[in-house]
Amino acid sequence: MNYRHAFHAGNFADLVKHAALTLLLEAMTADPAPLSVIDTHAGAGLYDLGDDMAKKSGEAAVGIARLIAAPDAPRAFDALKAAVAEANPEGGLRLYPGSPALIGRALRKADRYIACEIRDDDVALLRQTLAPYPGAQAVQADGFATAVERMPAIGRVLVLIDPPFERADDYANIAATMAAVRARNPAAAVAAWLPLKDLETFDAFLRSLEPAGAGALVAEARLKPLTDPMKMNGCAMVIAGAPASLEAPLQAACDWVVARLGSQGGKARLWRLA
Numbered sequence: 001m002n003y004r005h006a007f008h009a010g011n012f013a014d015l016v017k018h019a020a021l022t023l024l025l026e027a028m029t030a031d032p033a034p035l036s037v038i039d040t041h042a043g044a045g046l047y048d049l050g051d052d053m054a055k056k057s058g059e060a061a062v063g064i065a066r067l068i069a070a071p072d073a074p075r076a077f078d079a080l081k082a083a084v085a086e087a088n089p090e091g092g093l094r095l096y097p098g099s100p101a102l103i104g105r106a107l108r109k110a111d112r113y114i115a116c117e118i119r120d121d122d123v124a125l126l127r128q129t130l131a132p133y134p135g136a137q138a139v140q141a142d143g144f145a146t147a148v149e150r151m152p153a154i155g156r157v158l159v160l161i162d163p164p165f166e167r168a169d170d171y172a173n174i175a176a177t178m179a180a181v182r183a184r185n186p187a188a189a190v191a192a193w194l195p196l197k198d199l200e201t202f203d204a205f206l207r208s209l210e211p212a213g214a215g216a217l218v219a220e221a222r223l224k225p226l227t228d229p230m231k232m233n234g235c236a237m238v239i240a241g242a243p244a245s246l247e248a249p250l251q252a253a254c255d256w257v258v259a260r261l262g263s264q265g266g267k268a269r270l271w272r273l274a
């Protein structure tokens with residue numbers, strides 16, 4: 001449990017994940033029926049990019065800072081940019097909204113949100129982040145188990161799975177959770193974030209999704225060729241139950257991240273699992 005998302009907040013991987021998340025929220029709240037959201041690995045919710053952790057990594061400077069300054073960012077990033085502007089009413093880029101802040105601001109009166117976080121320090125910050133949203137609840141518990149236990153059997157549900165990949169069983173836990181929640185509610189949208197290191201690991205993970213993941217949307221942002229398995233060479237979102245309306249804007253988001261934040265040999269790819 002050493003992982004702190006504060007080192008990575010606003011990096012290229014957050015941009016891909018948060019574009020996908022906000023596009024899903026936009027699509028799912030276009031329907032007036034209430035929405036339930038479960039965030040298995042929520043983190044602190046809001047990150048101070050001026051603190052030592054963020055400054056040490058410098059990842060936001062080559063992520064969200066470049067996006068905010070870009071004249072050519074696609075509309076897929078509009079909601080994220082609006083959330084950044086709301087978090088920084090004085091202007092500038094001091095605070096970066098994580099998934100809890102992005103979900104919180106999208107909630108309507110009848111919507112419900114369960115945010116799971118295991119660390120004492122981050123769950124305390126998460127409670128502060130969620131305080132303005134009456135439909136939101138922070139839970140200090142394992143997110144994989146909580147998603148299955150608290151999964152509504154009916155109604156519209158979005159599950160975000162975003163583990164730190166510190167443990168070798170995170171891949172297996174994602175696949176098992178996706179299968180279990182889709183078995184309980186086949187209409188649920190389940191979005192998982194993954195690092196792209198080498199193709200073998202990613203392909204094995206995708207195979208492990210069968211059959212629950214059939215038809216899932218896979219959005220890959222490879223910043224460079226996947227030749228060094230020790231490095232995070234890119235990232236992917238795998239989204240079961242993704243609406244077709246997500247495809248074009250998410251492709252545009254991945255294209256932008258690869259073109260503007262990647263290096264030679266990078267590649268963006270969007271496709272569906274058979």
Ligand SMILES: C[S@@+](CC[C@H](N)C(=O)[O-])C[C@H]1O[C@@H](n2cnc3c(N)ncnc32)[C@H](O)[C@@H]1O
Binds near residue numbers: 097100143
């Ligand atoms: C990648 S970060 C989450 C970032 C967040 N989803 C966002 O987009 O802003 C992963 C978080 O999961 C937490 N965590 C690790 N194991 C967990 C578990 N079993 N259940 C819930 N949270 C866990 C870590 O402490 C960390 O804050």
